Amino acid sequence: xxxxxxxxxxxxxxxxxxxxxxxxHPMLNVATKAARAAGAIINRAALDVEAVRISQKQVNDFVxxxxxxxxxxxxxxLLTAYPDHGILAEESGREFGNPLADHIWIIDPLDGTxxxxxxxxxxxxxxxxxxxxxxxxxxxxxxxxNDLFTATKGRGAFMNDRRLRVSKRIRMEECIISTGFxxxxxxxxxxxxxxxxxxxxxxxxxxxxGAAALDLAYVAAGFTDGFFETGLSPWDVAAGSLLVTEAGGxxxxxxxxxxxxxxxECLAGAPRIYGQLVTILGKYSKFASAxxxxxxxxxxxxxxxxxxxxxxxxxxxxxxxAAAQDGSxxxxxxx
Numbered sequence: 585x586x587x588x589x590x591x592x593x594x595x596x597x598x599x600x601x602x603x604x605x606x607x608x609h610p611m612l613n614v615a616t617k618a619a620r621a622a623g624a625i626i627n628r629a630a631l632d633v634e635a636v637r638i639s640q641k642q643v644n645d646f647v648x649x650x651x652x653x654x655x656x657x658x659x660x661x662l663l664t665a666y667p668d669h670g671i672l673a674e675e676s677g678r679e680f681g682n683p684l685a686d687h688i689w690i691i692d693p694l695d696g697t698x699x700x701x702x703x704x705x706x707x708x709x710x711x712x713x714x715x716x717x718x719x720x721x722x723x724x725x726x727x728x729x730n731d732l733f734t735a736t737k738g739r740g741a742f743m744n745d746r747r748l749r750v751s752k753r754i755r756m757e758e759c760i761i762s763t764g765f766x767x768x769x770x771x772x773x774x775x776x777x778x779x780x781x782x783x784x785x786x787x788x789x790x791x792x793x794g795a796a797a798l799d800l801a802y803v804a805a806g807f808t809d810g811f812f813e814t815g816l817s818p819w820d821v822a823a824g825s826l827l828v829t830e831a832g833g834x835x836x837x838x839x840x841x842x843x844x845x846x847x848x849e850c851l852a853g854a855p856r857i858y859g860q861l862v863t864i865l866g867k868y869s870k871f872a873s874a875x876x877x878x879x880x881x882x883x884x885x886x887x888x889x890x891x892x893x894x895x896x897x898x899x900x901x902x903x904x905x906a907a908a909q910d911g912s913x914x915x916x917x918x919x
Contacts, residue, residue, distance in 0.1 A: 623727030654693035696795030712822035800824025810853030838869035
């Protein structure tokens with residue numbers, strides 16, 4: 585009798601899973617399998633994150649043994665199914681697969697590594713298939729919430745079994761915009777402060793979750809209305825770019841050029857919001873006009889001088905306070 589009960593419960597679930605997966609493109613099915621396998625590795629490691637071995641690629645840029653294990657199982661799964669395909673992965677680059685192939689899998693095995701190290705549950709697996717230069721399949725998997733974002737070019741974008749559409753908001757003051765903060769040595773912090781200031785005063789809020797691929801998935805889902813960031817690599821944005829466009833959004837560089845994948849600046853949003861963000865952020869693009877760049881440099885220099893002046897002022901105030909405190913210790917209390 586218990587066996588019969590189990591058979592009744594498991595049957596429909598298995599049929600439903602098969603029914604759903606049969607409607608996916610075969611290559612997207614394989615990518616989904618790879619993403620879930622990587623997610624299982626990440627979830628197991630998250631149970632004891634203090635035991636995870638960590639190394640540093642550069643200042644504030646970390647890699648863990650989980651990144652490597654996740655990447656390995658993704659690559660093994662993809663190349664078992666498609667041995668002639670190429671691979672572009674965050675940790676191993678083009679070491680595996682056929683670098684001359686028309687089909688290139690672009691992989692970020694753990695986007696949001698710093699969040700993962702700290703137990704902050706915002707990170708994901710990102711896998712995209714580029715065919716002759718165009719992204720045609722995309723999977724972003726959030727293992728902490730078991731959310732699976734998928735897209736096939738021309739077939740729409742989905743979160744689990746729900747069709748995605750970008751936000752319908754058209755007024756910037758009602759919008760939440762996500763971004764990423766500069767963290768590498770040599771990043772232009774003052775320029776980023778100007779960018780954030782220009783966006784913050786026009787919106788309902790700015791968010792910095794810390795995983796660009798998931799940020800783009802959230803734009804596609806309408807959870808946020810737009811996204812911008814500099815310094816991103818193809819594996820950070822490839823899968824998310826297809827999710828956004830298949831959900832009815834737009835994505836490109838800060839000037840609105842859609843050929844952005846390797847340009848290290850990314851802007852995405854619902855169409856009306858995207859246009860407004862291009863107007864705000866276009867002058868900060870490396871592809872902006874010479875006049876716009878000169879104006880930005882002038883504003884950034886002013887901000888830098890103001891910050892330096894404020895810093896010196898705070899130091900002077902601190903010295904005065906310290907002197908006053910030292911003097912007060914030699915006097916009788918006034919009561």
